Amino acid sequence: MLHPEVDWLAKWATYTPENLFLRDHLKQMEWTFAQGQQRAITLAAHLRDQYGIARGDRVALLSTNRSESIFLMLACVKLGAVLVPLNFRLTASELATPLGDAEPGLIVCEPDFRDRLGSISTPVVEMGVLETLVFGPLGQVPELVPDRPGELDDLVMILYTSGTTGVPKGAMITHRMLLWNAINTELRLDLNSQDHTLSFAPFFHTGGWNVLLTPFLHCGASQTLLPGFEVDQILELFQKEKVTIFFGVPTMLSMLADAPGFDDADLSSIRYSIVGGAPMPVPLINTWHAKGVFIRQGYGLTEVGPNCFSLHQDHAISKRGSIGFPNFYVDVRIVREDGQDCSTGEVGELWLRSEVVTPGYWRNQKATGEAITGGWFKTGDLVRCDAEGFHYVVDRKKNMYISGGENVYPTEVEAALLTHPAVKEAAIIGVPDPTWGEAGHAFLVADQEHDLSLTIVREFCMERLAKFKIPREVTMIEALPLNDAGKIDRAKLRQLTNLKEEN
Numbered sequence: 001m002l003h004p005e006v007d008w009l010a011k012w013a014t015y016t017p018e019n020l021f022l023r024d025h026l027k028q029m030e031w032t033f034a035q036g037q038q039r040a041i042t043l044a045a046h047l048r049d050q051y052g053i054a055r056g057d058r059v060a061l062l063s064t065n066r067s068e069s070i071f072l073m074l075a076c077v078k079l080g081a082v083l084v085p086l087n088f089r090l091t092a093s094e095l096a097t098p099l100g101d102a103e104p105g106l107i108v109c110e111p112d113f114r115d116r117l118g119s120i121s122t123p124v125v126e127m128g129v130l131e132t133l134v135f136g137p138l139g140q141v142p143e144l145v146p147d148r149p150g151e152l153d154d155l156v157m158i159l160y161t162s163g164t165t166g167v168p169k170g171a172m173i174t175h176r177m178l179l180w181n182a183i184n185t186e187l188r189l190d191l192n193s194q195d196h197t198l199s200f201a202p203f204f205h206t207g208g209w210n211v212l213l214t215p216f217l218h219c220g221a222s223q224t225l226l227p228g229f230e231v232d233q234i235l236e237l238f239q240k241e242k243v244t245i246f247f248g249v250p251t252m253l254s255m256l257a258d259a260p261g262f263d264d265a266d267l268s269s270i271r272y273s274i275v276g277g278a279p280m281p282v283p284l285i286n287t288w289h290a291k292g293v294f295i296r297q298g299y300g301l302t303e304v305g306p307n308c309f310s311l312h313q314d315h316a317i318s319k320r321g322s323i324g325f326p327n328f329y330v331d332v333r334i335v336r337e338d339g340q341d342c343s344t345g346e347v348g349e350l351w352l353r354s355e356v357v358t359p360g361y362w363r364n365q366k367a368t369g370e371a372i373t374g375g376w377f378k379t380g381d382l383v384r385c386d387a388e389g390f391h392y393v394v395d396r397k398k399n400m401y402i403s404g405g406e407n408v409y410p411t412e413v414e415a416a417l418l419t420h421p422a423v424k425e426a427a428i429i430g431v432p433d434p435t436w437g438e439a440g441h442a443f444l445v446a447d448q449e450h451d452l453s454l455t456i457v458r459e460f461c462m463e464r465l466a467k468f469k470i471p472r473e474v475t476m477i478e479a480l481p482l483n484d485a486g487k488i489d490r491a492k493l494r495q496l497t498n499l500k501e502e503n
Contacts, residue, residue, distance in 0.1 A: 006150035006175045009074050012220045013037035016193065020222040024067040025237070029135060033220070036074070038141045043133045044075035045142040051106050051123060055080030055147055058102045058158065061203070062086045062095070062109035062116070065227050068130040069203050070213075072108060073157075077175075078144060082155045084170075087204040092116040098160045098168055101363060152176035158362050159206055159302050170362035171303045173210075180355035181210055181305050182218035184327035188310045189272060189296065193220035195244045198237055200226040206302040211247045211274060215307070231259045242269040249277040250284065251482065253295075254424070257287045265291075272296045272313065276306075277487045279321045279393075279411065281418045289316070299323035299393060303358040304377050305330075309391060321415055322390040323383075330354040332391070333376060334383055342384070347394050347409075350383045351376040382409065399490065401430025401438040406468045413440060413471065416464045417457070422450035425480050427488045428471060431497050440471035441497055445479060452476065473497075 012021070017034035024030065031039065047053040059081050063069055069085070076083045084102045086095060088110070095116055099107075107117060107124045117124060157173040185191060197216060201208040216223055224241060226233065229252060237243065248256075253273060256262060270293045285295050294313030300306030311324030326332045333351040334342040342348035357377045360368030371378055382394040395409035402408070410428035417426040425445035433439035446452045454474045461470040481492040 006152065006154070007077055008217050009033065009037055009040060009077075012217075016220055019193065019220065020196075022067060022070060022222065023224040023241075025224050025226050025233075027067065027135060029067075036071075038138060039134055040071055040074040040078060041141055041144050042138065043071050043130065044078040045144050046129075046133055047075055047081070047106070048079060048144075051125070053079055053081050053106055056082065056155075057106070058082045058084050058104040060084040060086055060099060060102060060104035060107040060122075062088055062107065062113045063127060063203070064088055064110065065200065065203055065208070065225060066110075066127065067225055068108075068127055068134050070225065071134050072130060073209075077150070077156060078146065080146060080148075080150055080154060082158060084158045084160075085204045085209075086160070087202075088113055090116075092118055098170065101160075101168075101170055102158055150175065152179060153359075157209070159204075159209075161302060169364055169367050171358050172360060172362050173206075174359060177305075177356050177358065178210065178214050179218070180329055181307055182215040184305070184329055184356065185212075185215040185307045186219050187328045188307070189245065189274070191215060191219045191221060191245070195219070195221040196241060197221070197223045197246050198226055198234060198241075198243055199223045200229050200234070201247065206300075206306045207247065207276070210306050211276070211300075212245065231255050232261065235259055235261050235265050238270065239266050244269055245272050245274065246270065247274040247276070249487070250275060250280045251425070251480075253280065253288065254284055257284060262291075267291050267293050274298060276300065279415060282317060282320050285316050285320070289313075297323060299391075301379060301381075303371070304352050304354065304379070305356045308352060308354075308356070311390075315390070319390050322386075322392050324391065325389060326352075326391070330356065334385055335378075344387050345384055347382050347384045347407075349397065350379045350381045350391075350393075352379060353377070399429075401440070403430070403433070403438050403440070403468045404436040406466075408438075408440060408469050410440070413442070413461075413465060413469050416461060417442065417444065419464070420452075420457075420460055422447045422452055427480050427490070427493060429490050429493050429497070431473070431494075433472065436468070439473070440469070441473040441475065441493075442471035443475050443477050443480060443493055443496070445477055 012033040018032050021033045021036040022031050073083050107122050110127045152175045154175055155172055156175050158170040160168040160170050197212050199213055272294050275297045288295055295316045297311045299309040308330050309323040309326055311322050331353040334348040335351050336348050353376045380397050383391055385391050395411045399410050400407055413428045414426045417423050423444055427443045428440045430438040431441045457474050458470055481489040483489040
């Protein structure tokens, strides 16, 4: 018998066996908790008997969002194996790094991605094998007796960071992290077994697994899996399936609000939209609140949580831009460069301590030691806390640039630009400047009915920002480039500035 705090599916298969667990929209199939338990056991036994997968073995996953991926994770839990989701958008050379680091005993992949693995010696199973076990006729459920009970400090996943600052690092995710993240999420969002959500965030990112999917599993709630984000489909399912909570980044909520069917859509079943990745513009918040859908902005990261902060909907406007208060079981410090705690309103690096902090990076003691000090995880995010205890992300340390000796935080400038009625999206990067060392270059997505010249933008900013913060260059762009987490891809913006200079 697995530890009850580890195998949540088994618990709900006992408590509420006939309740809906998972629906696959593409396949038009669904499973109760009892049926999900049977499928997960069958898959686990197959992995054990056919490929020798045992406790501690890594199982890599290279796939788009599919129900088979969820059942693979649940099967790994039953075996004590460790799932390693990989970004299916990576090239063969990019995949070589995490594969070499994780050293999986098995790779499960979609046929379309098989050529990216090259002549790797690791056994490879194409997704069709799992598809048969998950969707095909169910035979006699095999016996599955673990070698020992699962424990909270066992690894359940290794999630590789995007690597924008260097070689990707594998954040180790334990059952303890998932348990306390689920508890934090349930306490702040009032989750219960009657909740239902749509799952469309990619599984190679913590958002796909741990913002709602694993907390929903912990509290016995249900979800519908979608292969990706399609506006019309999601609006339809919001109404048809009476979704109660969903997660997205601001760009997604903007696309939904701009959809032709949004104004007439009945969204009365939805209590909250959980928003992360970037601050949400006030006009967009107002649009959703007018539909009766409250916005709960939050903050988290792969290595901690990811549900670490939450801003109550009552403060969505009055404390716009804030990530709110830390979740129930999360301790917070805001630290100066000298290691001392910041005073109220002072900007410093956010440090977090909690049961939801990763034990470190897989086989990377150096990176682990640099990130964790005395149990505190150093996030690399610059934040401030106001007199009422509300926290604000000022920017990533790596995004900050220095102009004329003054620190400039792009997030602050972007927030000011988004108050212009014609600006729909904004991003700022620091670029070399012969006079000031660095200066801001703004990329704007604007309402096509308005002309936003550099002069107009600078004059608008003069009333809202100190002179050194005002961008010296403006580029109009049809859409901001986003990375796989739905955040602004500043590396691509730098490439655009380089191309502009070359031309």
